[in-house]
Amino acid sequence: MDDLDKKIIRVMQDDFPLVCEPYKEIAGHIGITEEELIGRLRRYKENGQIRKMGAVLQHREVGFSSNVLCAWIVEPERMDEVATELAKNPSVSHCYDRNTMPDWPYNIYTMIHAHSRAECNAIVDGLAKENNLSEKAMLFSIKEWKKTSMRYFCEEDMHK
Amino acid sequence: MLTSFDKALLNVLQTGLPISKHPFADLAEKLDSDESIVLHRLQALKRDGYIRRIGPFFDSYKLGYAGSLIALKVADGYMESVAVAINQYPGATHNYEREGRYNLWFTLLTPEPGLREQILTEIRALPGVIAMIDLVSKKKYKINVQFKLK
Numbered sequence: 001m002d003d004l005d006k007k008i009i010r011v012m013q014d015d016f017p018l019v020c021e022p023y024k025e026i027a028g029h030i031g032i033t034e035e036e037l038i039g040r041l042r043r044y045k046e047n048g049q050i051r052k053m054g055a056v057l058q059h060r061e062v063g064f065s066s067n068v069l070c071a072w073i074v075e076p077e078r079m080d081e082v083a084t085e086l087a088k089n090p091s092v093s094h095c096y097d098r099n100t101m102p103d104w105p106y107n108i109y110t111m112i113h114a115h116s117r118a119e120c121n122a123i124v125d126g127l128a129k130e131n132n133l134s135e136k137a138m139l140f141s142i143k144e145w146k147k148t149s150m151r152y153f154c155e156e157d158m159h160k
Numbered sequence: 161m162l163t164s165f166d167k168a169l170l171n172v173l174q175t176g177l178p179i180s181k182h183p184f185a186d187l188a189e190k191l192d193s194d195e196s197i198v199l200h201r202l203q204a205l206k207r208d209g210y211i212r213r214i215g216p217f218f219d220s221y222k223l224g225y226a227g228s229l230i231a232l233k234v235a236d237g238y239m240e241s242v243a244v245a246i247n248q249y250p251g252a253t254h255n256y257e258r259e260g261r262y263n264l265w266f267t268l269l270t271p272e273p274g275l276r277e278q279i280l281t282e283i284r285a286l287p288g289v290i291a292m293i294d295l296v297s298k299k300k301y302k303i304n305v306q307f308k309l310k
Contacts, residue, residue, distance in 0.1 A: 009216075012216050015214075016213075018199055018202050018214075019199070020182060020184065020185070020195060021181060021182065022183065023179070023181065023183070034181065038179055038180070038181070042179050045179060047222070048222055049222045050217065050218060051218065051303065052176070052216070052304075053178075053215070053217075054173055054174055054176045054177045055170065055174050055212075055213065056211075056213050056217065056305050057170060057174065057211055057212060057307055058209055058210060058211065058212045059305075059307060061210045062210060062307050063307075063309075064307055069256075069258065069265070080299075083301040084301060090306075092302060093302070093303070093304060093305045094300075094302060094303055094304075094305075095301040096229075096299070096300050097297055097298055097299045097301070098228075098229060098296060099295060099298075101293045101295075103293075104231070104293055104295075109229070109297075113307065137260060138259075139258040139265065140258060140259045141256040141257065141258050142256075142257040142258060142263075143257040144255075145243040145244075145256065145257060145266075146247045146252065146253070146254060146255035147254050147255075148253050148254075149212075149213055149253065150225070150250075150253050152218060152220070152225065154250070155250075155271060
């Protein structure tokens with residue numbers, strides 16, 4: 001990645017202009033042509049540096065007021081199979097493996113979104129049954145202390 | 161209240177905004193609508209707080225950042241001071257108090273291992289932090305925050 005890539009990524013994290021030709025406007029701020037910007041963005045999308053170009057909604061406002069981080073214990077030999085199945089459920093937004101600790105044996109984590117706590121419980125029960133999982137920890141949130149989008153390549157600004 | 165057009169628009173926009181000269185005209189075509197209506201509704205939906213962000217969502221690892229999920233046991237009476245201290249780090253993007261033995265969970269993204277070690281050492285030393293576990297992921301099976309609106 002060159003300096004221009006970093007600059008583009010920095011600028012693309014700002015508010016997206018809701019105008020007819022947004023990429024032209026952004027390119028103008030960066031000081032490059034619209035074609036150059038579109039070409040680079042398409043490249044990032046192709047090589048996976050951009051995993052999604054689009055919108056993320058405020059889930060509470062659109063009715064998904066409850067969420068739970070559910071951590072599971074899955075036998076090591078079944079991890080890939082089970083995680084792939086869990087990930088297929090549309091209520092699951094994130095599904096990761098993670099290392100275990102002596103007092104914390106959970107190895108697969110799923111973030112689940114629903115309209116109520118009861119619905120979260122029902123989804124988790126369903127996932128447990130379908131995948132034959134008995135050990136889990138349901139980590140409901142009590143308070144959101146921070147939720148932001150990462151600002152990439154802004155480390156210099158942070159130390160100003 | 162969201163109209164059925166708003167819901168259709170948000171469903172499409174969650175799956176993708178074209179990288180093209182007239183992306184909103186392209187979206188409008190998919191919805192049998194026109195560009196000016198799409199832009200007008202999106203401005204309203206953004207203003208009213210339905211949309212968290214429009215734009216590219218990056219794969220942190222492919223940009224050279226490493227991340228993990230860190231869980232803390234925080235003693236009674238220290239939750240706020242510990243949470244606020246963690247929030248100061250720009251790489252701590254999500255920070256939630258949760259039910260369970262470990263009661264504070266945050267994600268940390270950093271561009272270099274040295275900085276990460278330094279941040280974790282500082283957080284472990286905060287008054288009220290009884291225990292800390294650092295949960296690193298080797299494989300991400302899914303990242304797709306998408307809400308199908310009906």
